[in-house]
Amino acid sequence: MTSDTSTPRTAAGPGELAERIADLVVSHEPTARALRRELHAHPELARTEHRATARVAELLTGTGAHVKLLPGTGLIADVGPAGPRVAVRADLDALRTPESTGLPYASTVPGVAHACGHDVHTASVLGAGLVLADLARTGDLPHGVRLVFQPAEEVMPGGAIDVVGAGALEDVAAIYGLHCDPTLDVGTVGLKAGPITSASDHVTVRLHGTGGHTSRPHLAGDLVFALGQVVTQLPAVLARRVDPRAGVNLTWGAVHAGDAPNAVPAEGYASGTLRCMETEAWQHAGELVEDVVADLVRPYAVRAEVSLVRGVPPVDNEVHSTAALEAASRALLGEDDVLPTRQSLGGEDFAWYLHHVPGAMVRLGTRTPGGPTYDLHRGDFAPDESAIAVGMGVLALTAASARALPARPPAH
Structure with missing residues (x-):
């Protein structure tokens, strides 16, 4: 498996790139949704995500991405030209929580469920990777992108520390992620510069x-x-x-x-x-x-x-990275669907990546408009699957268009 190193063509304008990505999201969303349902039906606890790791690697093989398995579980995949990269991150693990959704693809593992939406996160990053791989093959990806599929977010200490130690941030200039937010309607996202978690x-x-x-x-x-x-x-x-x-x-x-x-x-x-x-x-x-x-x-x-x-530590969204996420979200979703959000008391080990490189996390609306609010870490958490396409598009456009490095140097 080798990385696509084709020479990028003249960069498309923001509007043109957003339209191209939106079209590619439509074509790859069924694959991403199917992956989400497969992971949801077969959830795996922290550091046992062997099935999820293998399935994501299989879907990325043949796209031009260079896939590297991490020690234990998890993987990274490089798409596009060599050199400094922008990274996007997903988490693979599920929770020790019985599922009570009654969905046809509900968990088949007693007492374990994707009650925090990591299956949606993984499907969104996988789908974004498929979109970016298409752009790379046609020379429309201006720089390389690294897809990070991390194990063990739900435990302390979390898998982000291991992933950083395995070299996943080498040659990475900035990193982006998302998290399901059941208080926001699907089709909207929440953003905030500065601390967004605790x-x-x-x-x-x-x-x-x-x-x-x-x-x-x-x-x-x-x-x-x-x-x-x-x-x-x-x-x-x-x-x-x-x-x-x-x-x-x-x-x-x-x-x-x-x-x-x-x-x-x-x-x-x-x-x-x-x-x-x-x-x-x-x-x-x-x-x-x-x-x-x-x-x-x-x-x-x-x-x-x-x-x-x-x-x-808190996830502290860097201001320039937050602006890049906001610009991509507005280009894809519209001005009224990018909402301010507040700092929560929830913890997220995406924070450890931001101790090494700049980056930001966006909250992904998962509530069906007019429907109930399913809280995270509950057995009845049932996000609207339309959120997957939103996550794919926002992450793909951010990764492809975030060119300028933040003004401050990365923290260590």
Whole structure:
């Protein structure tokens, strides 16, 4: 498999290129939609995306793209001339969530589903790649494009770190991505320069004591009571010790201690997610969590062990890259269908790519107009498949037309 290195012809104007890409999207959308349904029916958890990797590689073989499998799962594919490239990224993995959509192509894997739309992301990037490969064959792609199909976005630490370590950003000048947004109607996209998601870490606090009888908690060290103090007071203290504008939020997802009503347990834990809207606050929050937990449990004769798994920093959309996405979106969709969006508390490991090269992420509307809003990470999440064509077009036109490098140097 070799990369297409044909000499580009005189660059088409923005309007002409948008029309050409729109026509190519129509021809390749059935292939992209079929891939989405296949992935949806056969979801794979983080770092087990072997079927998805093989299927995407198969569809790109013969297009002129140079396909390279990544260690484990995932792949990259280069389209068009050699030299500095623009990259577009998709994520392959599914969630450990039972599906309840009732769709004819619903998940066949018990307890696993594409409830975050990564199947739509993958289909959109695959479809954009097919469009770009057509442009490359006719000499209408002015520079090379790299398609990045990343494993393990849904876990911490995520697969983006591994992909960067495997050299996926070598010769890449900028990178773009998208994410399903079920609050936006299909046919629209949401954009924002600057932070668009939040930092996200996993926090687990384990308490250890001697255990004993509930009739004599003073002899045992009342571990359950101490754990209750951690669960209620830690989020409250963080809210007073960190600038409120940083948007620090700690929400517990699991709490467990003991099984018998008349026994004080010797161990217990609380596990949750720490989110920050500002990178600086995120960098210092872990140390603060440890200090506060130690102070909270000290009166109760128990010992605390804090585990913080670094997840992701905020996705910080670079201003020039955001402008490139906006221009492409307006050219394809129209002025009224490119909407401002707000920063969310969700985490996305696309952020790690932006620590190395400039780039931006766009929110892809997936709600059928007039239909219900299916929230992400729910078993009934059912995006409108018309969004695939929108994602294909926006990413293809952005990748093909984003020529100028951002003014600031890439961050490291």
